[in-house]
Amino acid sequence: MKKHGGMRPQDIAILLAIIAKGEEPWMMKDIAVELGISASEVSESLNRSYVAGLIDKPKRKVMRQALLEFLIHGLRYVFPQEPGAIVRGVPTAISTAPLDKLIMSNEKLVWPYAKGTVRGQSIEPLYPSVVEACVKNSELHELLALVDALRVGKVRERELAKVELEKRILNGR
Structure with a gap:
């Protein structure tokens, strides 16, 4: 596994896409197609999310409480945004x-x-x-x-x- 190197914005989008599927089974290629992200980037993202404790070891189940904590307490500091034009x-x-x-x-x-x-x-x-x-x-x-x-x-x-x-x-x- 590669060195973590920090979360990236697409990691959040990928985890939320998995949550949006509910109980529906999914494959990495399905997430890639749905989000318009390459399959290799989805794989790398899931690796980063595993290291961060946001998805389980088989990379099938989002650690929902951990993700929620990150979203509520850290997201606006890590991926800030201000309204533009x-x-x-x-x-x-x-x-x-x-x-x-x-x-x-x-x-x-x-x-x-x-x-x-x-x-x-x-x-x-x-x-x-x-x-x-x-x-x-x-x-x-x-x-x-x-x-x-x-x-x-x-x-x-x-x-x-x-x-x-x-x-x-x-x-x-």
């Missing part, structure tokens, strides 16, 4: 489900995406190809949007995202 894209953070029902805001946050239908301040996604995956997979979209709320949100927004992530990661919804 106004662009067309796919809504994220407080601008899409489930937080858009809990927080009323005229502010729109989006991942830049040429085929997007919403204009708002740009937020760089954890990995560029996940936007396309989220357009096709609403469960993954919600998980990554909640993660973005942790990265860019104010205290109340982060607290609401934390509660929603706990439901989805620990309880399966």
Whole structure:
């Protein structure tokens, strides 16, 4: 196994894609195709996640409590983000489900995406190809949007995202 070298943003996207599958069996190649990431990068990512204690030794089961702790307490420091220019894209953070029902805001946050239908301040996604995956997979979209709320949100927004992530990661919804 290679030296760890630290977590990368796509590692979080890959772990959340596995969680979004629920009880559905998956293979590395399926995750790679779904996220638009090479199979070798998925393999390397799962190795990094194993060393970090975020997935079990056979690399089949996400260590949900550990992942949740990392997301809540470390993600915004390791992969920080600030809203940027106004662009067309796919809504994220407080601008899409489930937080858009809990927080009323005229502010729109989006991942830049040429085929997007919403204009708002740009937020760089954890990995560029996940936007396309989220357009096709609403469960993954919600998980990554909640993660973005942790990265860019104010205290109340982060607290609401934390509660929603706990439901989805620990309880399966």
